[in-house]
Amino acid sequence: MKTEIIRPWLEQYPEEVPASLHYEHRPLQDYLREGAIEEPDKVLLHFMGKEMTFKEVYEQALSFANALIEKGIKRGDRVAVMLANTPQSVISYYGALFAGAVVVQTNPLYVERELEHQLIDSGAKAIICLDLVYPRVMNVYNQTELDFVIVTTIKEYLPFPKNVVYPFIQKKNTGLTVEVSYNDWTHRFSDLVNNYPAKETAVHIDPAEDLALLQYTGGTTGVAKGVKLTHRNLVANTTQCIRWMYKIDHGNEVLLCALPFFHVYGMTVGMNFSVMDRNKMVILPKFDPKQALKTIHKQKPTIFPGAPTMYIGLINDSQIDKYDLSSIDVSISGSAPLPLEVQKTFEEKTGGKLSEGFGLTESSPVTHFNLMWGKRPDGSIGLPWPxxxxxxxxxxxxxxxxxxxxxxxxxxxPQVMRGYWNRPEETEATFNNEWLLTGDMGYMDQEGFFYIVDRKKDMIIAGGFNIYPREIEEVLFEHEAVQEAVAIGIPDPYRGETVKVFVVKKEGVDVTGEDLDKHCRKYLSAYKVPRYYEFREELPKTMVGKVLRRALLDEEKEKQKQLS
Incomplete structure (x- = not known):
């Protein structure tokens, strides 16, 4: 392939953003250390009423690191973190890095089969988990290379009296009371951070070569693969993010961190961004529209990284107008396409800017973003970052x-991965020389703005025509009764494939398939118009709100089997 690349997007850059940046040759955890030394009393995180300073988080991360080292963790060993957004998730993440370990972010919702695959594939030596998922961990423990398990509870970092009543609320909501047997291979998280010294470790890290993270792909298009990301990858992508947000009040922003840190998007744009730029993060262990509205109203976050389904959930909440959302100046959307109508409505509700970006796990994750304070063409994922x-x-x-x-x-x-863990053939197939093949179909306009038409594997071919689901979904989102929509291709004896859509209706609004068909025919060519409409109460999603299109495809395949 030709190596000469024309970069028209650089002409669109604001003067505050250079085409090339300086990336410090430092391990990622260095930024937590620096913040703790220079601004020790500055608040880094807020969690359900409890606040922790840079110094407090740093010292507990060091204690945790020394506990890991004493228990046998060496430079390059993998340590799994299976936690929802909590102070422990931040402490564990940075503590593992201080110990020289490679963090393996693990979804707390994983079933045993998924958990076993990730732990075996990564060769993790230790795992940090909540008490609620401890039984799942122990059910796969003997099949893995785990040497020990560290268990924590939500209540450990709750302020009084929440820490007292939480166990009763947990039992009421989950029906579970988990008894953990602490022994030589099962340790209490609080014991480690309280009983080990908060002293610097002597582990040497080469930022350009040493891995900081094994981030597993979502598995929405096949078996989850471990993406190898170095300290330099993560430092570079976080630096790019900070410099792109050139108008924010660096060091004085408040981020609403509802995106899970175990997802690479929430990790970079939420947690690492806050630490490196020294902003406060308000942490939510899970996203619930009503809880999020209350938190915004009370804590006054100024930056809200989210997924489209989060913004959809907020603007469709019947109580939204009772809350003051005006503190939000900047909202950063990723992980899935942002419908234009959702963007417009959320900006009206907050008075701030909501812009869409693009990325993938293999790029730490962000590669493109729209101008927050400049030209934003409708439907564009924006411009490539410096x-x-x-x-x-x-x-x-x-x-x-x-x-x-x-x-x-x-x-x-500089944010592109080193390859897939233990998968040299798949790594080779994903690269065209030094270029990462994304699997996403799109185009660039004359000004350098990029547009995604769909995933390569999601494309529907009907009667020889290429149909991109995103185009259909955008049209459906423009209908006043549609809250969510996803289009897939299903087998058709004549056309090869035809279009079926799954729709979630807005509360209190009724609509029929005939109504949507009329709407689609106004805006889509005849061959793109869905043939089938199915209404659902909800759609299957990942933890960050990305619709599991493959789950719907599998459902349809099973229906076809039963009919044949």
């Missing part, structure tokens, strides 16, 4: 495509 090259690979020529021509996005930059 030092990030993007090309559209033409399916016809195998060379960079012309502006306006649809092809596969390829990316190179």
């Amino acid at each position: 030092d990030t090259d993007v090309a559209i690979l033409s399916a016809e020529t195998g060379e960079p495509a012309d502006p306006g021509e649809v092809g596969e996005l390829m990316i190179r930059g």
